[in-house]
Amino acid sequence: MKSVQTLAFVLVFATTPAAFAAGSMAGMDMKGGAASQQAPQPVAAEIKKIDARAGKVTLKHGPIANLGMGPMTMAFPVRDRASLKDFKEGEAVSVTFDNVDGTPTVVEMRRK
């Protein structure tokens, strides 16, 4: 019985290393903040500028609860930079953000 429980414990962590690492990073960055407990949710945004070469997009975004960030216009690195060719400046999008290596990053972007 004991070995079965140990195996289950190992499997849970072995199958979710990225999610686990991201969660602990967010917790370090925002100690005591309730925001760090929240899973990333899509946020409404408008594309202001695309820099495909740098893999960055400037977004006018609404509040990003999981990053504890209010509404503003700023540039973000994009995890899947090749996806930037599918978008144009001025488009309304729905964007999911997360901390990647401590940097707020676009992890998913969809046209509205």
Ligand SMILES: [Cu+2]
């Ligand atoms: Cu911001």
